[in-house]
Amino acid sequence: AQSVTQLGSHVSVSEGALVLLRCNYSSSVPPYLFWYVQYPNQGLQLLLKYTSAATLVKGINGFEAEFKKSETSFHLTKPSAHMSDAAEYFCAAGNTGGFKTIFGAGTRLFVKA
Amino acid sequence: ETGVTQSPTHLIKTRGQQVTLRCSSQSGHNTVSWYQQALGQGPQFIFQYYREEENGRGNFPPRFSGLQFPNYSSELNVNALELDDSALYLCASSLGTGGNEQFFGPGTRLTVL
Numbered sequence: 630a631q632s633v634t635q636l637g638s639h640v641s642v643s644e645g646a647l648v649l650l651r652c653n654y655s656s657s658v659p660p661y662l663f664w665y666v667q668y669p670n671q672g673l674q675l676l677l678k679y680t681s682a683a684t685l686v687k688g689i690n691g692f693e694a695e696f697k698k699s700e701t702s703f704h705l706t707k708p709s710a711h712m713s714d715a716a717e718y719f720c721a722a723g724n725t726g727g728f729k730t731i732f733g734a735g736t737r738l739f740v741k742a
Numbered sequence: 743e744t745g746v747t748q749s750p751t752h753l754i755k756t757r758g759q760q761v762t763l764r765c766s767s768q769s770g771h772n773t774v775s776w777y778q779q780a781l782g783q784g785p786q787f788i789f790q791y792y793r794e795e796e797n798g799r800g801n802f803p804p805r806f807s808g809l810q811f812p813n814y815s816s817e818l819n820v821n822a823l824e825l826d827d828s829a830l831y832l833c834a835s836s837l838g839t840g841g842n843e844q845f846f847g848p849g850t851r852l853t854v855l
Contacts, residue, residue, distance in 0.1 A: 633784075665846075672746070672832055672846035673785070719784050728798030728839050730775070732784035 631656045633722050635733035643741045648692075648707040650736050652720030655701060660722040662703045663730070664694055667717045676718075679703060690714070715740045744769055746835050746847035754853045755823050763818045763850045765833030773797070773839055774816040776808060777832040779849070785832055791816055792839055820852075828854045 636651040654660060661680055665673040677688025684696045694705045703720060717737050723730040747766045755761050767774055773792045777785035787800035791810035805821040814835070820827055830851050834844035 670848070672848045673834075674846070675843055678843060721784075728775075728790045728792075729787050729800065730844065731787070732777075734784045735782075 631660065631722055631731050633720050633731050633733040635718075635720050635736050637736055638734065639737050639739065641739040641741060642710045644712055645709050648705070648710045648714065648738065650705040650718050650720075650738065652694075652703045652705065652733060653701050654703060654720075654722045656722065662694075662696060663721040663723070664688065664692065664703075664705050665719045665721060665732075667719065667735075669716075673719065676705070710738075710740045712740050712742065714738060746833060746845050748831075748833050748847040748850050750850060751848070752851045752853075754855065756855050757823055757825060759823050759854075760819065760821045761823060761852060763820075763831050763833075763852070765816045765818070765835075765847060767814045767816070767835035768845050771835035771837050771845070772814050773836045773842075774810055774814065775834045775836070775844060776816070776818045777834065778802075778827075779830040779832055780826075781829070788818070790839065797839060823854045825854050828852060 632655045634653045664676040667673050677686045679696045687693045692707045717735045719735050720733040749764045775790040776788040779785045789799040790797045794810045807819045810816045830849040832849045834846045836842045836844045
């Protein structure tokens with residue numbers, strides 16, 4: 630069964646520092662992979678999506694993620710954190726033709742001034 | 743273009759009661775997925791409806807049921823509420839199934855006392 634693991638339930642960075650949120654997936658078939666952001670009391674917003682077209686995916690708000698099949702990873706990065714980036718981030722996976730999207734448990738990002 | 747809307751925003755019920763949550767899809771979307779997000783966890787897939795038919799289901803008991811209407815809006819019904827049903831219920835719409843981008847509503851916060 631497919632699963633998504635996010636390493637670290639909480640990550641704290643200083644404003645202007647690199648953001649790195651880790652995600653590993655388990656699947657025998659390269660899946661669709663997503664990163665979503667959730668602000669308090671809101672739904673999820675798509676940051677970026679991997680669909681096998683390119684291993685480095687650029688998303689909104691300066692975020693990007695790199696698909697590494699050999700490591701079954703899809704880590705999210707941003708070169709310089711901003712206070713407005715403080716939120717919950719979810720990695721998710723879905724299979725081609727499938728109906729089910731599997732979410733990780735989430736990583737809460739804190740940004741210190 | 744209207745986004746995904748959900749009603750009500752908050753709901754308080756007691757154990758054993760029944761509840762109906764509603765979702766209006768984004769314009770042009772024919773697929774609706776429902777997720778349960780318990781506090782501090784990632785969304786868990788409940789089921790998906792595609793063109794008014796259930797297209798897949800997660801590990802939820804039959805007391806969780808749904809409907810999709812000809813205008814692609816949807817309902818989630820939960821019977822015999824249990825305390826563990828307390829969660830944020832998210833609806834997401836998409837055009838087609840599989841890896842297509844899902845657009846999430848703000849959710850309905852259900853509290854079962």
